Amino acid sequence: MTGKPIPEEVVQIASDIKNMRIRGAGRIARAGALALRIAAEKYTGQNLDDFKEYIRIVADYVVKTRPTAVSLPNAVSYVVSPLLRADSIRDVEEAKRMIIENAEKFMDYSERAVERIAEIGSRLLRDGDTVLTHCNSQVVVSVIKAAVKQGKSVEVIATETRPLFQGHITIKMLLDAGVDAVTLVPDSAVRSVIKDVDKVIVGADTVTANGAVVNKVGTSLIALIARERGIDFYVATETYKFSPYTVWGELVVIEERTPTEVLPEDVIAKNPYLKVFNPSFDVTPPYLVTAIITEIGLIPPQASLLVLEELYGRGAIHDTIQTVEEE
Numbered sequence: 602m603t604g605k606p607i608p609e610e611v612v613q614i615a616s617d618i619k620n621m622r623i624r625g626a627g628r629i630a631r632a633g634a635l636a637l638r639i640a641a642e643k644y645t646g647q648n649l650d651d652f653k654e655y656i657r658i659v660a661d662y663v664v665k666t667r668p669t670a671v672s673l674p675n676a677v678s679y680v681v682s683p684l685l686r687a688d689s690i691r692d693v694e695e696a697k698r699m700i701i702e703n704a705e706k707f708m709d710y711s712e713r714a715v716e717r718i719a720e721i722g723s724r725l726l727r728d729g730d731t732v733l734t735h736c737n738s739q740v741v742v743s744v745i746k747a748a749v750k751q752g753k754s755v756e757v758i759a760t761e762t763r764p765l766f767q768g769h770i771t772i773k774m775l776l777d778a779g780v781d782a783v784t785l786v787p788d789s790a791v792r793s794v795i796k797d798v799d800k801v802i803v804g805a806d807t808v809t810a811n812g813a814v815v816n817k818v819g820t821s822l823i824a825l826i827a828r829e830r831g832i833d834f835y836v837a838t839e840t841y842k843f844s845p846y847t848v849w850g851e852l853v854v855i856e857e858r859t860p861t862e863v864l865p866e867d868v869i870a871k872n873p874y875l876k877v878f879n880p881s882f883d884v885t886p887p888y889l890v891t892a893i894i895t896e897i898g899l900i901p902p903q904a905s906l907l908v909l910e911e912l913y914g915r916g917a918i919h920d921t922i923q924t925v926e927e928e
């Protein structure tokens with residue numbers, strides 16, 4: 602067992618992810634990769650087995666910060682699994698280099714994937730379209746920005762996204778980027794404004810093998826409302842948000858956050874019989890999703906398993922599950 606402590610910077614990143622100072626499924630994935638790079642750089646010993654054990658502990662620590670977005674374990678696994686499986690690595694220096702390079706590769710891939718999705722997604726938007734989005738997705742904002750950059754006039758309706766108001770981040774990002782036709786609405790107003798909407802585009806935290814989309818709570822209600830009106834409902838997401846674990850029946854854990862995000866602490870304290878349920882995400886079934894916009898193209902949700910097989914291969918998906926179970 603390694604005696605090496607988890608570096609302070611890694612502890613800080615993990616705490617920022619937990620407290621949502623770093624948030625958004627893509628950003629937390631990149632932060633996870635960065636944490637591993639820092640951990641590798643900070644390691645001072647010379648024993649390879651000890652280094653592997655230390656990296657395994659850091660990986661586990663980072664993954665445990667938030668349970669729902671699979672982008673985080675996928676990023677961590679991308680960075681550490683090749684080292685944990687390799688038997689050709691000779692020393693700590695080589696192992697460190699491997700972790701650092703994999704972390705860099707992941708962060709680079711992630712940035713490029715967002716750009717590629719913006720390019721593909723922007724083609725779906727027509728001049729004059731009104732897009733409704735929920736929560737704050739860096740990918741969705743990039744799609745809208747790319748369409749506007751192409752000279753298309755796009756109006757955006759953004760939901761507040763209670764209880765943490767990530768919609769405020771979305772409108773700021775859009776306004777800062779010069780997208781000026783932006784309307785903020787309470788979440789409960791979606792059915793009132795849907796008649797003005799041409800397309801709904803949301804991000805994702807996890808896409809399951811059967812094409813269900815796990816995203817900010819309230820997403821599935823919006824999908825139902827869009828379906829009622831016959832409006833296209835798109836999900837914009839990088840492929841590392843597809844969950845290999847769901848292939849073998851593992852369920853996605855829906856994060857439940859503190860009641861104090863919904864009600865002040867003193868009100869909760871004064872009412873011991875009052876219950877507050879604060880799930881952070883919900884599940885939109887594949888039949889409500891028109892298409893998933895990814896960096897490898899537009900995917901019908903029903904083809905999610907094929908995407909996972911393409912990415913990991915059947916055998917590799919099985920290995921991933923085993924690695925996680927062993928940990």
Ligand SMILES: O=P(O)(O)OC[C@H]1O[C@H](OP(=O)(O)O)[C@H](O)[C@@H]1O
Nearest residue numbers: 624625626627738739740804805817
């Ligand atoms: O990766 P990008 O597209 O930025 O975000 C994807 C999703 O991550 C967010 O989760 P949270 O706010 O961290 O709970 C939202 O649910 C958003 O749709």
